[in-house]
Amino acid sequence: MPVFQYKARNSAGALISGAVDAATLDAAAGELLEQGMTPIDIKAGRSGRGRIATPQESARPRPAVRKGAGTKPPESGLQQLNDALMRKKIDITELIIFSRQMQSLTKAGLPLDRALTGLRGSMKNPRLKQLIGEVLADLESGQSLSTALGHHPKVFSPLFLSLVDVGENTGRLDLAFEQISRYLELEKSTRKQVKSATRYPIFVISTMAVALGIITYFVIPAFSQTFARLGAELPLETRILIGISDFVVNWWQFLLGGTVAAVVGFKTWVRSRRGKLIWDHQKLKIPLAGPVFNRIALARFSRTFAMILKAGVPIVHGMGVVAGAVGNKFIAGRILRMRDGISRGESLYNTAVTADMFSPLILQMIAVGEESGTIDQLLEEVADFYDAEVEYDLKRLGEVIEPILIMFIAGMVLVLALGVFLPIWDLSSAVNN
Template sequence: MPAFKYKARGHRGDAIEGVIEAPSTDVAATRLIEGGLTPIDISAYQEKVGLGGDLKDLFPPKIELLDLVQFSRQMYSLMKAGVPILSALHGLSANARNRTLGHTLAGVMESLESGRDLSSSLAQYPDVFSVFYVSLVRIGETSGRLDEVFRQLGGYLDREVKTVKKVKSALRYPSFVLTAIVAAITIINIFVIPAFAQVFESLGGQLPLPTRILVAMSNATINHWELLLIGGALIFFGVRYYVSSEAGRYRWHKLQLRLPMVGTVLYKATLARFSRLFALVLNAGVPIVTALSVVGRALNNEYIEERVLSMRDGIERGESVSRTANAAGIFDHLVLQMLEVGEESGTTDELLIDIADYYDDEVDYAIEKLSASIEPTLTIALAALVGLLAAGVFLPMWDLYKVAL
């Protein structure tokens, strides 16, 4: 989209300069006026071409969850203050810290100006705005509660950001230890073992089993490293291709919930996400059948999505929410009991919020427990590696010492 450099006056007469993206100078002037500015001069903007600009174009910044949190909260504040959508998007696009998000919002404005509604305009950028995000915005448009929807989206995404940070923090130390182990094994195989191998060969006779294992590993690393790299690459891309397929993705998502140590965290996080999203959609006045369709696609797990959509089919047949949830086979006793109580009392959305808060606390505890569980496992693996190295190096020396005696 073309860009224009402008000079304008604010409502207090202060001089303002900047750059705005628009199809034409007339549209740029209209956007400035809608933003509360009085344009004085608008001219075509020629971006400086250079290595820095080329690198920015080649590697545009990725839009993170935190950017969407900030965008949602700013939209809530602006809309609550009565600012028109186009004016709000213009201000956010011009002042966005993330250049990619700024360009995206400029495209959304152009779509709005062509006659589309906000949800349809956001849906043109599926890599930025998820199906769930777009669906809630559409619900807010039809119900007249768009500002409240943006507030709820900001709160939900903020919890997602905090959960991701906690998981990364819990896995930081194990990742560092695993990297150190791999680096140590590589260095030992390439530089240390070959030096000892010549001494071991001069001893004659059969070497102990740990020593033979170390020598074989070293020889494989030095003599066949090309095959090892090719094999590793084939395995990596093969698994990635299988997981990207429909059947492989479904099995992988199902397996994730059963992984040792990590599976419990993912399961409880999924229950918390389902409960909070379901409550959020119901609170917006969406029918249960539609709500389950929207929430199921927002859980980022095709196995759970299939189970949730089976609940929708059961409700369409006239069954209760608690009964279909029990038949789905993915919810624990607490969720089922709370759903049953919520149906009887008419407070399903409120009880779902309580369930989500409970499982958020459980996820925090499970993440702390995950870190405490991984550390002993890594310690055992490191001890086994050190033991193998010690046995492989010192056993032949012990045999040599006995022969010398």
């Protein structure tokens, strides 16, 4: 008969581990329940005769293992380096897969420990596999799933944790993970659209920066030496280019160091609380791109708020979660002011008007939804409206940026042509005459 290793808690709450003979996993769980123990984890063990361990046997110290006998050998330096390289960041795609699988497993009625154990074995990312193992350990210690996931704030957002908490309290974790997966898929689609719209401009600007560096450091000094040997009077454009080239050649170390220091300083400033607030506010004022950032944040607000209301989260608490999900500190501050107004007894419509970040059409939909009690449905329609606007704006952004880049490249080529080739043409004319 198969043997199943188990972990369970007795009536006193003590953790017990041992083995039990049973035909199936369900039969093993039933036998444990008959003995007055609550199963936590049951898995197939080694073949052989097994029985349920008593609490005294479970608490009995195990014999010491001799050094080198049955222990895992120390990893080599190459293996440690390989493990370090494999610890890649947990991206949004893996979170989507995790949410979908959790939805399917919880909908099938599988216990959380068995669901997470199965998921851990199927994950390819070592970091995510380790994280699930830590969540399992927290569950075995008696913590809830939302609390266990909350120990990893860099991976799971406040919205993710709030929906899981609501799913646990209502007994519908499957619906919670379904909402989470839908939200993450929309978030992934938005990020993909932004990257698609900015990929071409970034590539062109980077290429032109490299070309300018090569021309300034290598090409112009060669022409400068030629012009100096001829002793001819050079046009103003050529003298400016030669002056810039000489400055770059002589002081490139300081220019490179200053650029690196400026980038590091800017990133450090943006990570600070005040810097992040100022930068997020200024991003909304950038020509062409500012309105896109604004609509992306408002689309996240509308969709997240609709999910929070559908899940049954209290509106005051939900507004705090929504503020952390919009991805913009400036807009988050206005949402928190809306929350303060609602906590004082003001209506959602009045606080939205005071926030001064919604169009009249959106404000009208909020008012209708608040009066009819269908605010969650109308907010989803608002989110769909903003998503469509973002998609249109991103397509239009690429169409607008392309001619601007072409004009920039044409201007740069004109300056280089006037500065480098104009003296050559003058010298050629002088020789012919």
